[in-house]
Amino acid sequence: MRRFSAWKTDNLWRIALLWLAMALGIKGAMAQPYHIRAGDVLRIEVLEDPELNRSVLVTPDGRISVPMAGTMRASGQPIEAVQRGLAGRLAAAFTNPPNVFVSVERLADPRLDVGRAGAPELISVYVMGEANSPGLLKIPPGTSVLQAFAAMGGFTKFAAIKRIQLRRAAQIVPLNYRQIEAGSQAAHMKLREGDVIVVPQRRLFE
Structure with missing residues (x-):
């Protein structure tokens, strides 16, 4: 009976560890940042200058164009990286570093993938x-x-x-x-x- 109890306890620990590993794996997967793709439309907002707020398209070559910041690569990068890049490029036009917010307004149409038939x-x-x-x-x-x-x-x-x-x-x-x-x-x-x-x-x- 003691042997069965020990076996049961050991297996319960294994099940608990398995569930913990699965939970951590799911959490890690969910934490993966979205990487921008060509065809996405990004919403850019600059707190200090609303006239710079706009929606921009990530062109087929993976770039975006923003007034006062010029053209920069966005495809393949997480949103935070593009946000930091824009803030850095715009900093020279402001007394203090600007607050720049970037979000994905519309995802690229998956039907535009290369190789579709017809x-x-x-x-x-x-x-x-x-x-x-x-x-x-x-x-x-x-x-x-x-x-x-x-x-x-x-x-x-x-x-x-x-x-x-x-x-x-x-x-x-x-x-x-x-x-x-x-x-x-x-x-x-x-x-x-x-x-x-x-x-x-x-x-x-x-």
Whole structure:
């Protein structure tokens, strides 16, 4: 009987240790930080200057562009690292180190992973910078540049609408919205899968 009691106690200890190990493993897995991916949309807020608050797209090459901070790599990094990087880049513009908060506003669409079979019904175009609705734009094939401008809700008051860029692989096509409004042939340019529309911030007195 004593032998059975000792065996029972020993096994109870083993079960307890197993549960503890499982619990610690789950806790460790949950503590793993999220690493940003291309296609994610990040929300950036600067406590000291609300005009810098915006949503930014992580472009296919893994970068984000923020006024006064420039372009920096975000893909593959945890949110805290991007937050620290932005705060460091913006510090020179403030008397005291700014309070920068970064969060994931929208996750990348998993359907955009490379290697999926079949032709998509919609194409994916990325919009970044001073657009009213930056991020991933799902549009029908054959959509023109002007139609895409409408789909992204136009531009913010900070947009340099004469210096818009259409980035297609290694090619950069300059777009002037004023000329497009006036009937430029660029208005009828058809967008392709993976195109990136970049709307830069207006310079002083521009």
